[in-house]
Amino acid sequence: EIVLTQSPATLSLSPGEGVALSCRASQSVGSYLAWYQQKPGQAPRLLIYDASNRATGIPARFSGSGSGTDFTLTISSLEPEDFAVYYCQQRNNWPLTFGGGTKVEIK
Amino acid sequence: EVQLLESGGGLVQPGGSLRLSCAASGFTFSSYSMSWVRQAPGEGLEWVSIISAGVISTFYADSVKGRFTISRDNSKNTVYLQMNSLRAEDTATYYCAKGAVSATRHFDNWGQGTLVTVSS
Numbered sequence: 001e002i003v004l005t006q007s008p009a010t011l012s013l014s015p016g017e018g019v020a021l022s023c024r025a026s027q028s029v030g031s032y033l034a035w036y037q038q039k040p041g042q043a044p045r046l047l048i049y050d051a052s053n054r055a056t057g058i059p060a061r062f063s064g065s066g067s068g069t070d071f072t073l074t075i076s077s078l079e080p081e082d083f084a085v086y087y088c089q090q091r092n093n094w095p096l097t098f099g100g101g102t103k104v105e106i107k
Numbered sequence: 108e109v110q111l112l113e114s115g116g117g118l119v120q121p122g123g124s125l126r127l128s129c130a131a132s133g134f135t136f137s138s139y140s141m142s143w144v145r146q147a148p149g150e151g152l153e154w155v156s157i158i159s160a161g162v163i164s165t166f167y168a169d170s171v172k173g174r175f176t177i178s179r180d181n182s183k184n185t186v187y188l189q190m191n192s193l194r195a196e197d198t199a200t201y202y203c204a205k206g207a208v209s210a211t212r213h214f215d216n217w218g219q220g221t222l223v224t225v226s227s
Binding site: 001032034036038042043044045046049050053055056087089091094095096097098099100101 | 142144151152153154157166167168169202207209210211212213214215216217218219220
């Protein structure tokens with residue numbers, strides 16, 4: 001099973017700041033990594049698929065990069081609605097796996 | 108607009124069974140893989156199972172293999188999750204998720220979830 005490690009677990013930031021979230025895989029997943037955003041009481045929302053492709057309707061301030069075992073989700077300037085938990089997920093190997101999440105909270 | 112509506116959750120005793128349903132609309136259901144993903148209270152996301160479009164194939168997380176069965180009825184635009192031999196650790200919100208257009212094992216639309224509680 002591929003283990004995805006997200007760091008840090010929590011980030012405290014202010015609106016307007018930029019942030020880079022990390023997701024590291026225990027073995028290569030190629031480019032087959034997605035990022036999701038989840039707000040309290042809501043279902044997850046797909047942000048990025050296959051490492052760097054923005055999903056439909058996702059603002060340009062969200063971008064993804066990386067391949068192999070190291071991936072990054074970058075939010076260029078945090079909007080108030082961006083404070084949430086972010087998960088990565090790989091689709092290269094069975095079983096499909098998620099990272100443990102990074103919570104981005106308001107400082 | 109894509110809509111996924113889960114139902115069938117509730118309280119069940121350990122060892123019991125439940126069948127979850129997910130009614131889909133707003134897209135050509137038969138053309139997309141469908142998955143179930145769960146989230147225990149206060150915890151992260153865990154993929155549970157997937158069923159392909161077209162020639163049917165299914166895959167399961169090790170934690171549910173042999174106990175859960177995923178199926179679909181394309182005539183009803185519905186995917187199901189039959190859960191048997193339920194355990195306390197199966198307690199979670201269960202989400203139905205649609206395979207992404209260009210990446211079928213990523214999930215581009217999610218339902219709002221249905222809560223399953225396994226407790227005596």
